Amino acid sequence: EADIYQTPRYLVIGTGKKITLECSQTMGHDKMYWYQQDPGMELHLIHYSYGVNSTEKGDLSSESTVSRIRTEHFPLTLESARPSHTSQYLCASMGQGTEAFFGQGTRLTVV
Amino acid sequence: KQEVTQIPAALSVPEGENLVLNCSFTDSAIYNLQWFRQDPGKGLTSLLLIQSSQREQTSGRLNASLDKSSGRSTLYIAASQPGDSATYLCAVRPPFNQAGTALIFGKGTTLSVSS
DSSP, X not given: OOOEEEEOSEXXXXXXXXXXXXXXXXXXXXXXXXXXXXXXXXOEEEEXXXXXXXXXXXXXXXXXXXXXXXXXXXXXXXXXXXXXXXXXEEEEEEOTTXXXXXXXXEEEEEO | XXXXXXXXXXXXXXXXXXXXXXXXXXXXXXXXXXXXXXXTTSOEEEEEEEETTOSEEEETTEEEEEETTTTEEEEEEOSOOGGGOEEEEEEEEOOTTSSOOOOEEOOOEEEEEEO
16 A cells, blocks of 8 residues: 655635645655646656655756755745646656556646 | 557447457567456556467466567457446556566556447
């Protein structure tokens, strides 16, 4: 069973607010990822990390930032939310040579 | 650049039918391939993982095959049930030693099984 958790599950927030989406995993995986998914569309990689203090941008340009201070924790931050940031954000982790596991996602709505 | 295509985009079948979902990828140099299920508004649930050296994996009513040389994978669902209704996603992982070994996804096949 996957042990990767995202909070909050749903978030409605006003334009200009700073938000942090939390992602934690208890499997000791080094690799963690953030994907963005618009309704009915495919997943696009926005950030990834191969371990503590390692972060890289993904294929899809994003105004969000991430940090990896602890192995188990990979939060995503938007400094100033805009309606264009409305989407579902999915966090995943992967061990070496093993399956990728996803959290339940955070559905963000910026009004 | 690796691209993943899933056909069909949508499929509606009556309960009890056996069905096949198709996935193709443009670069045969993959580390593994993974099938996921996604229910509306939810995260992804891993169904089957096939390593590049394997030909197939089975879990219950699900069987996934991999033909790496031709860039194809199929997900076979036996005796479909209404609870199987969901979007099924195929994803490939680039070789381990390449930078950016994140999964690359297809757009998915949305399955509807009617009772």
